[in-house]
Amino acid sequence: MLRVSVSQSSLQVDLGGLRTGDSRALDAIPNAHTLIGLADAFMDHEPEHLANIRDEAASVIGELGVIEAIGVAANFQRMVRIASGTGIPIDEPDPEFGTAVRAALNLNNTDWHPLSD
Amino acid sequence: MKKSVIQRQRPDIFESFDHFFEWLSAPGHWLSGAQRIDVAKATRAVADCPACKTISDALSPKSLDHQHQRATGLPADVEVVIHRLISDQTRLTSVDISSLSDQFGADSAYAYVEILGVAVCQFSVDEFHRGLGLALPELPKPKEGRPDHYLPVHLETDTAWVPMIPTDQVSPAEQDLWPGNRGANVLRALSAAPDTVRAWQHLSETMYLSLQGMAEMIHAPNRILSRMQMELIAGRVSALNQCLY
Numbered sequence: 535m536l537r538v539s540v541s542q543s544s545l546q547v548d549l550g551g552l553r554t555g556d557s558r559a560l561d562a563i564p565n566a567h568t569l570i571g572l573a574d575a576f577m578d579h580e581p582e583h584l585a586n587i588r589d590e591a592a593s594v595i596g597e598l599g600v601i602e603a604i605g606v607a608a609n610f611q612r613m614v615r616i617a618s619g620t621g622i623p624i625d626e627p628d629p630e631f632g633t634a635v636r637a638a639l640n641l642n643n644t645d646w647h648p649l650s651d
Numbered sequence: 652m653k654k655s656v657i658q659r660q661r662p663d664i665f666e667s668f669d670h671f672f673e674w675l676s677a678p679g680h681w682l683s684g685a686q687r688i689d690v691a692k693a694t695r696a697v698a699d700c701p702a703c704k705t706i707s708d709a710l711s712p713k714s715l716d717h718q719h720q721r722a723t724g725l726p727a728d729v730e731v732v733i734h735r736l737i738s739d740q741t742r743l744t745s746v747d748i749s750s751l752s753d754q755f756g757a758d759s760a761y762a763y764v765e766i767l768g769v770a771v772c773q774f775s776v777d778e779f780h781r782g783l784g785l786a787l788p789e790l791p792k793p794k795e796g797r798p799d800h801y802l803p804v805h806l807e808t809d810t811a812w813v814p815m816i817p818t819d820q821v822s823p824a825e826q827d828l829w830p831g832n833r834g835a836n837v838l839r840a841l842s843a844a845p846d847t848v849r850a851w852q853h854l855s856e857t858m859y860l861s862l863q864g865m866a867e868m869i870h871a872p873n874r875i876l877s878r879m880q881m882e883l884i885a886g887r888v889s890a891l892n893q894c895l896y
Contacts, residue, residue: 621813
């Protein structure tokens with residue numbers, strides 16, 4: 535969905551940043567560094583660290599922005615488990631598009647682990 | 652941030668949680684209200700389960716003989732599946748969920764869909780609270796009644812581990828689950844228990860976007876974050892969860 539959203543703008547974004555957490559690859563998106571930091575802290579399960587990052591993020595994107603960001607993060611904690619828990623295959627309405635997204639995310643590399651970089 | 656501040660800014664999110672708890676406490680398609688509350692309790696217990704941490708770090712989930720922390724009177728196999736769904740979902744297989752056939756017999760695939768739906772909805776509500784430093788909300792009391800054993804007229808069994816409504820055979824009763832024939836697999840995944848799809852979609856409408864809102868790729872209505880910013884968060888959380896879908 536990020537690829538679709540980016541494709542409707544004039545921004546240049548390297549989706550590989552989603553995998554590595556390197557926000558410089560995604561810098562064209564406003565406040566990418568703050569949002570990636572918030573998502574990472576959310577997934578780290580360290581309450582004090584998350585509280586600090588949340589406060590920092592609120593000074594950049596506002597309290598409402600933080601609420602929305604945490605809402606999206608929590609929402610996808612559900613959606614990824616629906617996908618993984620049912621064994622659904624990837625939808626392929628446009629095989630070319632799917633191939634491009636998988637290449638950008640390095641999903642064809644079987645050595646890949648999102649936390650290894 | 653205090654809950655009152657968050658509630659003032661986004662009351663709709665908490666209203667959707669209240670709606671979820673109403674749904675959770677009532678009998679479902681295959682589980683009673685009490686069983687559904689127990690699924691929610693078991694989901695919460697994962698955070699404090701020492702075995703989950705050890706097993707998710709192990710080379711194979713089958714290589715250790717640790718016992719998951721029991722939290723309810725649900726059959727042990729059901730609690731194990733819930734723990735795996737929450738803490739080790741990428742290594743869950745169709746073989747793992749077949750253990751439920753001992754509990755639910757021929758209906759086990761449908762019961763599993765409802766267990767999965769309840770567990771992941773509860774998990775996402777709790778994750779929202781944890782993410783904002785809020786105490787977890789109290790679970791509701793179960794309502795009396797029996798499961799209705801409802802099944803959609805048409806189900807396909809060759810796409811995923813679970814039966815799903817085919818995109819081209821949606822009965823009138825399920826026309827509300829997705830727009831037209833655009834039933835992506837993730838929308839159809841829980842459709843064997845249609846009310847679970849409605850439950851997660853209701854939560855998604857406030858925590859993320861409605862199905863209609865998802866069509867707006869630049870700036871979703873009534874949101875501070877742009878669509879790109881929302882998808883940045885979604886993509887990063889999905890990557891850290893090793894979700895290839």
